[in-house]
Amino acid sequence: MLEASLSQVGWMGAITVANDNQVFDGSLRLEKSAHQFDGVHPIVIDSDGTRPIIVRRTDIESADSDIARKASVLANRVAEVSLDWDTDVLEQWNDEGSIEVDAMWFPDEVEGWDGEPSSLDHEPESSAQEIDVDAFEFDCKCPKCGFEFIQQK
Numbered sequence: 001m002l003e004a005s006l007s008q009v010g011w012m013g014a015i016t017v018a019n020d021n022q023v024f025d026g027s028l029r030l031e032k033s034a035h036q037f038d039g040v041h042p043i044v045i046d047s048d049g050t051r052p053i054i055v056r057r058t059d060i061e062s063a064d065s066d067i068a069r070k071a072s073v074l075a076n077r078v079a080e081v082s083l084d085w086d087t088d089v090l091e092q093w094n095d096e097g098s099i100e101v102d103a104m105w106f107p108d109e110v111e112g113w114d115g116e117p118s119s120l121d122h123e124p125e126s127s128a129q130e131i132d133v134d135a136f137e138f139d140c141k142c143p144k145c146g147f148e149f150i151q152q153k
Contacts, residue, residue, distance in 0.1 A: 009071040
């Protein structure tokens with residue numbers, strides 16, 4: 001499903017790596033994209049996690065377009081289908097204090113793990129917001145391609 005999504009709507013979302021370049025978010029996307037985008041170099045943005053990174057798809061005219069709608073559904077459906085929690089690791093990290101399982105899962109989900117988490121019966125409240133990227137002030141512009149960005153000092 002992920003490979004089909006990449007071929008139908010292109011790249012969606014970022015891959016996050018630690019300073020040592022080890023992937024901790026997006027490893028499956030990275031693996032599948034190696035075949036889809038063979039020979040294409042990624043765009044790397046250094047971030048300290050204190051500011052949002054917005055990717056503007058210049059090939060998609062409007063969020064109401066068919067391709068944007070398809071991309072939105074594919075991105076979320078692929079994430080949903082591909083998700084496979086390793087509950088043993090989660091429990092270990094919880095015991096070590098790295099994460100707080102109780103803050104991220106409902107009690108009935110954790111009780112049902114026994115090696116496999118129960119299905120999510122609770123819908124979290126949506127915090128989605130429309131972001132007006134035109135409202136941001138950019139202080140730098142590439143003279144060759146016109147890409148605008150905010151220089152971190």
